[in-house]
Amino acid sequence: MKILAIAWNTFRESIRDRILYNLLIFALLLIVSTVALQELTVATQQRVMVDLGLASISVFGTMMAIFLGIGLVYKEIDRRTIYTIVSKPVARRWFIVGKFIGQMITLAVNLVVMTAMLEAVIYSTLRVSDFAPLWAVGFLFLELMVLTSIAMLFSSFTTPTLSALFTLSFWVMGHLVADMRNFAKHSEKAVVIRTFDKLTRIIPDLDRFNLKALATYGQKMDPQTAIYTILLGLLYTAFFLTIAAIIFGRRDFK
């Protein structure tokens, strides 16, 4: 009940925040604007709309995950709202879990709204129902879970600016893990090989959750890979959240 109360309060804070609406409206406008592309393309209209629509959802979903995520814990400490929470019979780790769940509800609602808009645009333009993007959005949600947990980890001990910088770095590098591995494989320098080997072990491979290309061509991930990817996403999330909870549990609220 306590975790859910914190989660619900976090969700309520987001939906009463104007920044979220601005982002959402901008994302919806971008999705709707893909209609204009039907003038430019003929045979691949659907493909282009799915591709651009998913890209919009992905960019705005990521922005929401990072920019809301970095404030989740920091704002509570900075504004001292944490004082009256932690002094109640609420374990600090449950506070972290509650904040995380609240943020995921916010992101889920936003993804649902953006995806519904994409489906509506596709149907109203081409009179076809394309459910391939749903898979891609599902896995994007997993990626946002991982990103949120990373943002919360940084937010539990540093400022929002640094948290944003670190989380963005993880996001960029997370999408380049395969390239880094490839680069290390073809390098002849031991230092480069060692560095990239270590980096690719630490940084979560976020490109695994990127199903946009498959969705664009109407394909699906095979079940085995899907299960493995889901488990991996959950594991990454649990790992970063656990570290966030440990740091948050040990820190002083000055």
Add this chain to the structure above:
Amino acid sequence: MSDEEKIAAQPASEAEPVISIKGLRKVFRAGFWGRKVEALKGLDLDVRPNEIFGFLGPNGAGKTTTIKAILRLIYPSSGSIKLFGKPNNNVPIRGRIGFLPENPYFYDYLTAKEFMSFYGQLLSIGRAERAAKSKELLRMVGLEAKEDLQLRKFSKGMVQRVGLAQALLNDPDLVVLDEPMSGLDPLGRKEIRDVIVNLKKAGKTVFFSTHILPDVEMICDRVGIIREGRIVSVGTLDEILHAATQGVEVTVKGVKFSDLPAEGVANNVLRGDTLHITLDDASRVDNLIRVVLGKGGSVIEVSPRRESLESYFMRSFDAHEDKKEGAPQ
């Protein structure tokens, strides 16, 4: 008889302290180089059941740090803190505590009703009880009519009052208030004082820090004075101020000052036909009265002159500063 009644029935000195602090030290790291700052230097303090305890000290003395350590918002560097006889790291024990921080800031997007409901959920209070308790407490702090207003539209005094209401949601046995009167007008201060006194009447223990010394004199059973991270004085106001008794004032009529013995007179003032004589020592009172009566005068009043808490506080603070300046570097 409930546990609460049992504790209340015990003489204060024999009952287990509600707050027991032993050798509390807190060292912070400050600045870029992580310079060590010792905020609390081995603080010892006991707060007894059903008392109103005023925690006084100048800015930066360690009042808020002590309160934060009690509530585990910060962790001690060494020493121990027990609440109701149990270590303060016990999470469920916080269900018996109500806390109002200094200059509180709450989720300002919530209405007062939502705010109370949220805190009620954190205290595992059921929906119906939550709603009833919230209404009752908002009425008590005079905000019943504002329950649907977002906190961002509240004045500072209103935020303070709604903060007090959330601190009492769980009907706590111990209420910890950090500067509850700061920023309030005289009426607001009186309301908070009334709440504190009523809490004591209901068998609760109240521990609060403040700068407003007249409030302390009005309602506190005991006070503790903290300076530079150490308790320098603790006891009832009588105990603390007894040592600071500043002579005796004798008001007489029908005599002239020249008729009276001059030894030991610290001050004398003539107001109309009454003479107000301040003696520096109570042992001289009998002699003075004898002389007044012998000269055909009359004694109207004899009253010991007790120093106010404020002047005691200021004087002891100044003395400490002088001592520090005089100490070899």
